[in-house]
Every structure is written in structure tokens, then in C-alpha cells.
Amino acid sequence: MIERLWAKLSKSSLQPADPGAFENVPEHVAIIMDGNGRWAKDRGLPRMAGHHSGMKAVKRITIAADRLGVKYLTLYAFSTENWKRPKAEVDFLMKLPQQFLEIELDELIANNVQVRMMGHKEDLPPFTISAVEEAIVKTANNTGLVLNFALNYGSRKEMLEAVKDIAADVQQGRLAIEDIDDKVMADRLLTSGLPDPDLLIRTSGELRLSNFMMWQLAYSELWFTDVYWPEFTEAHFHEAILEYQRRARRYGGL
Numbered sequence: 051m052i053e054r055l056w057a058k059l060s061k062s063s064l065q066p067a068d069p070g071a072f073e074n075v076p077e078h079v080a081i082i083m084d085g086n087g088r089w090a091k092d093r094g095l096p097r098m099a100g101h102h103s104g105m106k107a108v109k110r111i112t113i114a115a116d117r118l119g120v121k122y123l124t125l126y127a128f129s130t131e132n133w134k135r136p137k138a139e140v141d142f143l144m145k146l147p148q149q150f151l152e153i154e155l156d157e158l159i160a161n162n163v164q165v166r167m168m169g170h171k172e173d174l175p176p177f178t179i180s181a182v183e184e185a186i187v188k189t190a191n192n193t194g195l196v197l198n199f200a201l202n203y204g205s206r207k208e209m210l211e212a213v214k215d216i217a218a219d220v221q222q223g224r225l226a227i228e229d230i231d232d233k234v235m236a237d238r239l240l241t242s243g244l245p246d247p248d249l250l251i252r253t254s255g256e257l258r259l260s261n262f263m264m265w266q267l268a269y270s271e272l273w274f275t276d277v278y279w280p281e282f283t284e285a286h287f288h289e290a291i292l293e294y295q296r297r298a299r300r301y302g303g304l
């Protein structure tokens with residue numbers, strides 16, 4: 051299987067996605083895109099230059115995921131904790147989805163990509179929301195790769211809101227405590243309707259989850275690299291997929 055994948059990749063440059071071409075490609079890949087600031091610092095550039103370059107990596111990896119036949123790509127673009135950063139950096143990060151979509155939306159549409167967002171919309175500036183919502187509406191009927199941006203996303207907040215929702219249903223008599231199971235919880239998370247990630251990638255050498263998809267990653271394979279996000283290429287992505295394909299997933303069984 052690995053040999054077949056390499057054969058495919060070596061001639062993959064401009065080939066369309068061909069999901070049936072190889073087995074065991076992760077259906078859902080989630081990425082913590084880390085290291086923009088350090089990438090910029092190493093080059094004597096402002097942090098914003100790192101984020102700008104990170105945006106180009108988003109495009110690169112979206113194309114790479116689509117070519118491989120990945121069905122869902124979830125990208126951690128802004129966490130509920132990122133508001134603690136200096137205002138100028140937050141403002142810059144808030145403009146990135148709009149900038150990205152202004153440049154790439156037509157191509158995403160042409161490539162049958164479906165844009166989604168998961169996160170707490172209430173605190174996001176209107177221009178960020180409207181850019182993302184426009185992309186969601188315009189790509190709603192696309193059937194290719196689902197590109198899911200985690201924007202103002204935090205796993206603890208997501209789980210607390212799900213728990214409150216369940217508690218309210220119990221209080222109102224709509225749900226019995228003994229009926230609360232994984233599905234009841236999963237249906238109330240922001241990922242409702244999406245499969246759990248098969249593979250989590252984190253760049254930049256940090257080895258933590260940083261409040262990202264802590265329910266959904268329960269049985270995901272984790273893959274870390276020292277490479278900073280702006281320099282993360284299709285080749286690095288393939289490396290992660292190949293490593294994933296070598297692993298045996300047992301989900302607690304034998």
C-alpha cells in the first residue's frame with residue numbers, strides 16, 4: 051500500500067483528487083498550524099509576516115489533502131485563548147479569513163471544496179463572519195473536500211455548552227439521564243455530523259493539544275513535526291499520511 055501511495059505521489063504534481071486510488075487515506079485530518087511567529091522571528095520579520103505566510107500554507111495543504119482524497123480537513127485558525135494576544139495581532143488574524151477567501155474562493159468553488167466553520171461566532175467581527183458565511187453559502191452544495199476552519203474555537207467551551215444543553219433537556223424532561231451516551235454528546239458538539247479526525251498534525255515542535263477537539267481526538271493518531279507551519283509543504287503532509295498508514299489503530303481493542 052505504501053509503495054502504491056509513493057508511486058501515485060511521485061507523479062501527483064497536478065493530478066486531480068482520486069480518492070479510490072489508494073487505501074487507508076485518513077478521512078478526516080485536523081491540523082494545529084503552529085510556529086508562524088517563530089518562523090517570522092528567525093527571518094527578522096514581524097509576526098504578521100509569519101501569519102501571512104501561514105495563509106499560503108493553508109492553500110498548499112488544502113490542495114494536497116484534496117489530491118490525496120482526504121474528505122475533511124479541519125484547521126485551527128484562531129482559538130478562544132488567542133484573544134489574549136496584542137490587539138494588532140488579533141486584528142490581523144481576524145482579517146485573514148476574509149483575505150484568504152477573497153483570493154481563493156473562486157478556486158475553491160471550481161475544485162468542489164465545501165467551506166465550513168466551527169467556533170463561537172458571537173465574538174467574531176462582522177467582516178470575518180460575513181466573509182466566512184458567504185463562502186459557506188456559495189460552497190454549500192459542493193461535494194468534494196470539506197475545509198473546516200476552527201475560528202474562535204475552544205474545546206472546553208464547546209463541551210461546556212454541550213453539557214449545558216444536555217442538562218437543560220434533562221431538566222425539561224426531554225431526555226433521561228440513562229439515555230446520555232457518546233452520541234447524545236457528539237450531536238451537541240460543533241462537529242456534529244462530521245466524523246472524528248483520524249489524524250491530528252501539529253507543527254512547530256510543540257507537543258500539546260491546546261484546547262483543540264479534545265472529545266473528537268480521543269482515538270485519533272497524533273503526528274508532530276518540528277517544521278514551522280509557514281514552511282510545511284505537501285511533502286511533509288505526505289510524510290504524516292505515510293506514518294499514519296503504518297500505524298495499527300486498535301481503539302482500545304487488540
Ligand code: FPP
Nearest residue numbers: 083084085086087088104105127146147150
Ligand atoms: C499559531 O502560530 C498560529 C495561529 C494562532 C494562527 C494560525 C493562522 C494561520 C496559519 C493563517 C490562517 C489562515 C486562514 C485562511 C484562516 P503562533 O503565532 O502561535 O506561532 P509561534 O508559536 O511561533 O509564536
